[in-house]
Amino acid sequence: MNSRENILADVLKNQPPARPLPDTDVFKDDSQHVVSTYCDVFTSIGGQVFLAKNWCEVSALIPRNFDATKRIITTLQELSESFELISTTADPHTFNDVELAVIEAELAVAENGAVWLPEQRMGQRIIPYICQHLAVVIPAHVIVATLHEAYAQIGEGNYGFGAFIGGPSKTADIEQALVLGAHGAITMTVFILEQSPDVPFAA
Amino acid sequence: MEKITKDHAALAEAFIQNEEHVDWHDGALWWIRQKRDIASKKIPEWEALREAASQIKNNVLSNLHDYLLQFEANATRNGIKVHWAADAEEHNAIVYSILKEKDIRQLVKSKSMLTEECHLNEYLIERGVDVINSDLGEYIQQLDNEPPSHIVLPCIHKRKEEIGALFHEHLGTEKGVSDPTLLTRVARKHLRNVFVTRRAALTGVNFAVAETGEYVVCTNEGNADMGAHLSDVQIASMGLEKIVPQKKHLAVFLRLLARSATGQPITIYSSHFKRPREGQEMHLILVDYGRSRQLGRPAFRDSLKCIRCGACMNTCPVYRKSGGLSYHNTISGPIGAILAPNLDMKKHADLPFASTLCGSCSNVCPVKINIHDQLYEWRQVIVREGYAANTKVFGMKAMAWTLSSPTSYARMGKAGRWVLNNIPFAVNNKLNPWFKQREMPDGRKGSFDEWYAKNNDQTEEADEH
Ligand code: SF4
Numbered sequence: 219m220n221s222r223e224n225i226l227a228d229v230l231k232n233q234p235p236a237r238p239l240p241d242t243d244v245f246k247d248d249s250q251h252v253v254s255t256y257c258d259v260f261t262s263i264g265g266q267v268f269l270a271k272n273w274c275e276v277s278a279l280i281p282r283n284f285d286a287t288k289r290i291i292t293t294l295q296e297l298s299e300s301f302e303l304i305s306t307t308a309d310p311h312t313f314n315d316v317e318l319a320v321i322e323a324e325l326a327v328a329e330n331g332a333v334w335l336p337e338q339r340m341g342q343r344i345i346p347y348i349c350q351h352l353a354v355v356i357p358a359h360v361i362v363a364t365l366h367e368a369y370a371q372i373g374e375g376n377y378g379f380g381a382f383i384g385g386p387s388k389t390a391d392i393e394q395a396l397v398l399g400a401h402g403a404i405t406m407t408v409f410i411l412e413q414s415p416d417v418p419f420a421a
Numbered sequence: 422m423e424k425i426t427k428d429h430a431a432l433a434e435a436f437i438q439n440e441e442h443v444d445w446h447d448g449a450l451w452w453i454r455q456k457r458d459i460a461s462k463k464i465p466e467w468e469a470l471r472e473a474a475s476q477i478k479n480n481v482l483s484n485l486h487d488y489l490l491q492f493e494a495n496a497t498r499n500g501i502k503v504h505w506a507a508d509a510e511e512h513n514a515i516v517y518s519i520l521k522e523k524d525i526r527q528l529v530k531s532k533s534m535l536t537e538e539c540h541l542n543e544y545l546i547e548r549g550v551d552v553i554n555s556d557l558g559e560y561i562q563q564l565d566n567e568p569p570s571h572i573v574l575p576c577i578h579k580r581k582e583e584i585g586a587l588f589h590e591h592l593g594t595e596k597g598v599s600d601p602t603l604l605t606r607v608a609r610k611h612l613r614n615v616f617v618t619r620r621a622a623l624t625g626v627n628f629a630v631a632e633t634g635e636y637v638v639c640t641n642e643g644n645a646d647m648g649a650h651l652s653d654v655q656i657a658s659m660g661l662e663k664i665v666p667q668k669k670h671l672a673v674f675l676r677l678l679a680r681s682a683t684g685q686p687i688t689i690y691s692s693h694f695k696r697p698r699e700g701q702e703m704h705l706i707l708v709d710y711g712r713s714r715q716l717g718r719p720a721f722r723d724s725l726k727c728i729r730c731g732a733c734m735n736t737c738p739v740y741r742k743s744g745g746l747s748y749h750n751t752i753s754g755p756i757g758a759i760l761a762p763n764l765d766m767k768k769h770a771d772l773p774f775a776s777t778l779c780g781s782c783s784n785v786c787p788v789k790i791n792i793h794d795q796l797y798e799w800r801q802v803i804v805r806e807g808y809a810a811n812t813k814v815f816g817m818k819a820m821a822w823t824l825s826s827p828t829s830y831a832r833m834g835k836a837g838r839w840v841l842n843n844i845p846f847a848v849n850n851k852l853n854p855w856f857k858q859r860e861m862p863d864g865r866k867g868s869f870d871e872w873y874a875k876n877n878d879q880t881e882e883a884d885e886h
Contacts, residue, residue: 222505225709229661230486232717237483239666240476242673245466259686310651311617329464329676330686343698344650347643347690365672365687374633374668378499378696379650382675384687387643391558391574393581394449395601400557401612402643402690 247363252328253410256361260331263385264398266407273297276355276409280320283407284351288317293341294355304341313342319349326361326408327368332384333408334368336377343379352383352403357411428771428810433743436578446578447741453574454735456684457785464676473673475789478726481664482716488631488664489707495634496705499696504706509539512708516541516623516656517548519704523654525550525621531638531645532556533625534572534729535658535708537751541623553615555644557608564591570745572752573682573731578744612644622648626659626705627728628674632667635695636705639678639688646692655697656704661712662725674728677787681730715763720798724759726788733782733792739775748772755782759795762803770808773799 249255257267266283270276273296280300284290290301291313297320304319321340323333333354337343346352362368372380387402398404437443461467481488493503506512512535520528528545530536530552542552542563554563558575562568564587569575576584585599594607624645629636636657638645649655665671679685697703716722734740734754745753750761750769755776761769773796782792803809 221507221511221709225505225507225661225707225713226486226489228709228713229489229716232713232722233485234483234716234719234722237476237479239480240473242473242477242669245470245473245672263686263689314613314617327687332687332691342650344646347646347650365676366669369669369672372668377693378698380693380695381646382687382691383689384691385689387641387689389557389605389642390683391556391561391576392584392601392604393579394452394574394577395581397602397605399609400605400642400644401555401609401616401647 242366245364245366247329247367249328249363252361252363253358255328255363256326256331256356257410259328260385260408263331264388264396264406265331265385266405268407268409269412270355270409271412273411276411279409280318280353284318284353289315290318290320291316291341291345291349292320293339293345294320294322304345306341308342310342310344310348313344313348316345316349318351318353319345320353320355321346322355322357323360323408325368325371326356327363327365327382327384328361329364330382330384332382334372334380334382336375336380338377346381346383347387347402349403351405351407352386353407353409354383355409355411361410427749429743429747429749429775430771432747432749433775436744436747437742442580443742443744445580446744449577450735450741453683454732454785457681457732457735458684460680460684460686464680470673470677471787471789474677474728474787475726477665477670477673478788481666482662482722482725484666485661485664485716488666489661491631492629492634492664493707495631496629496636497634499634501634501694501697501703501705504704506706506708506710508710509708512536512539512658512706512710513541513544515704515706516658517545517550519654519656519702520545520550520621523620523702525654527551527553527619528621528623529553529555529615529619529648529652530623531625531640531648532559532575533623533658534569534751535625535660535710536623537568538710539658539708541658553612553619555612555615555642555648556640557605557642557644560608560612561587564588567746568751570753571731571734572729572754578746613647616644616647616651619648620652621654621656622652623656623658624649626657626663627678628665628671629659629663629705630666630668630671631664633695635668635693636663637671637675638692638694639675639690640692641685641689643690646690649692649694650698652701654702654704655694656706657694658706658708660708660710662727678728678730681732681785681787711764715760718763720802721759721763721795723790724756724763724792724795726790727756727760728788730787732785732787736781736785738777738779738781743775748775755792755796756790759792759799762799766803766806767808770803771810773797773803774809 291304292301325334386398386406387400389400504515554560561576570578581599588594624638626636627639679688740754750757758772776796778793780793
């Protein structure tokens with residue numbers, strides 16, 4: 219017995235006559251207020267937002283808001299003087315003691331507060347989930363209005379794994395009481411970097 | 422577990438014994454329904470999105486054969502090993518064989534209604550494989566040896582004190598502790614240890630993209646990712662109908678899913694798996710288990726458009742008052758009641774009757790499934806096939822006769838009001854399973870027709886002012 223052939227034959231026999239795909243390119247949002255909308259939405263889902271003028275400010279905000287005596291890791295060269303760079307080859311289990319991971323988003327979505335992270339931005343797939351606290355740097359110009367704009371930019375994408383992450387992990391399974399920090403990060407912080415990408419570090 | 426002798430009404434009777442509990446359950450779900458309303462109203466194009474989602478799913482069902490082949494080819498090219506399972510037994514055997522080949526005896530599982538439908542846990546445990554459900558709600562249900570009562574909120578029927586008692590018994594928390602944050606922290610610590618020691622992880626699938634061969638898993642807790650990214654062997658189980666044609670269509674579904682489910686703008690994690698990690702094995706099992714048969718039932722095939730948001734349950738007055746477990750099926754509520762008879766018409770003959778046909782489910786469904794019409798259709802089929810219980814047959818025949826003729830409708834309405842006003846115990850008795858534990862409403866003085874006839878003149882008068 220070959221289930222594949224049987225299933226495909228049954229599907230072919232039973233599927234209804236062809237129906238057309240709708241035009242989903244009509245869904246567009248060219249809102250100019252993406253940064254403020256993003257901040258509002260992300261705060262409302264339990265995240266924390268900082269606006270930073272440059273990398274120096276980001277670097278200074280970290281020890282002020284997190285326990286710098288514990289393990290802090292990053293993918294970002296700009297922060298490598300202060301924090302451990304993530305090894306892309308280490309066994310993923312070795313990150314179980316990470317207090318804070320600082321990574322950079324490729325995109326962020328104003329309508330839902332999510333950041334888009336292909337695995338190259340994570341360092342390793344497990345990083346944004348296994349850390350106790352997650353911080354993501356978002357260059358202001360990568361914020362788009364809705365998921366439609368986000369997928370248009372992502373396109374096919376050259377990643378083996380990628381994720382939208384929209385806030386600290388959470389559950390309401392016990393009596394609908396919201397608890398932040400289910401299995402993933404307990405808090406999520408974003409640093410919105412106001413400078414454009416081509417301005418040098420010291421600017 | 423397989424031997425169900427009690428029907429929905431009998432099981433609901435047990436649930437409604439505790440009135441305070443039922444009121445809480447009713448209110449908690451209605452609150453989620455209201456959050457859904459607020460979230461949807463913030464999106465001006467909400468109705469257009471629902472329509473687009475519905476049309477995309479129509480297209481998927483009409484071209485499923487080719488999309489499955491396209492998905493299989495792309496996923497295989499990406500390095501995912503694709504398997505096909507005709508039924509639950511074959512699905513379970515595939516999972517077991519993957520584990521056995523690697524000599525793995527422990528599996529961590531994230532939320533997957535499909536594997537619940539297949540009774541995978543029981544199958545694996547019988548063969549010496551230890552399975553842990555990592556979604557908090559499902560974990561709690563597993564501790565209590567119960568199936569989930571809701572597809573999004575698996576233990577919504579439990580009070581925190583009951584959960585505290587379970588944790589006390591199984592995890593050694595202090596007696597009487599029932600604070601949700603505290604209990605969640607205990608589970609977090611316990612399950613961390615599970616994640617870092619399991620070599621194999623299984624997840625469900627929310628969407629699979631034919632165009633790219635990737636699949637998307639949505640969670641709030643992060644448990645699917647914790648399991649998957651720490652595993653040597655990753656397995657995903659999906660029903661055939663989870664296909665979407667193109668990646669850009671994910672935007673439509675992800676915008677609708679969490680807003681419909683809980684009123685969140687998006688689930689916290691929407692993970693796109695395309696290729697296995699270096700050194701990891703990734704398997705995906707495409708499961709039919711009655712889906713191709715449902716595809717061939719014109720009146721019921723639309724049920725395959727479901728994206729498992731749970732909105733139809735949260736809004737359903739019968740579900741809210743009777744609890745998910747009274748549906749004795751993995752997928753409960755209105756959508757469960759139109760999916761289950763396809764799998765076993767005799768066993769689930771009662772479910773399409775567990776509805777008032779008010780239509781609220783169809784109104785909130787993000788993919789616009791005509792759920793209440795299908796409930797009504799199933800009733801006809803079940804009676805025709807001779808599976809309906811006698812009381813239901815009588816009730817339905819009477820209803821069909823009443824609704825088929827305007828005069829009998831008017832007369833029955835008058836008769837009903839007369840009964841309510843004069844002999845209320847005639848409806849409030851055990852022959853009428855709906856009115857157990859409920860006071861019957863007072864009979865109104867006139868029917869809508871009478872009211873309209875009486876008030877119409879006045880309305881017109883009022884309009885002249
Ligand atoms: S039938 Fe519709 S409302 Fe119900 S779970 Fe499925 S998608 Fe959601």
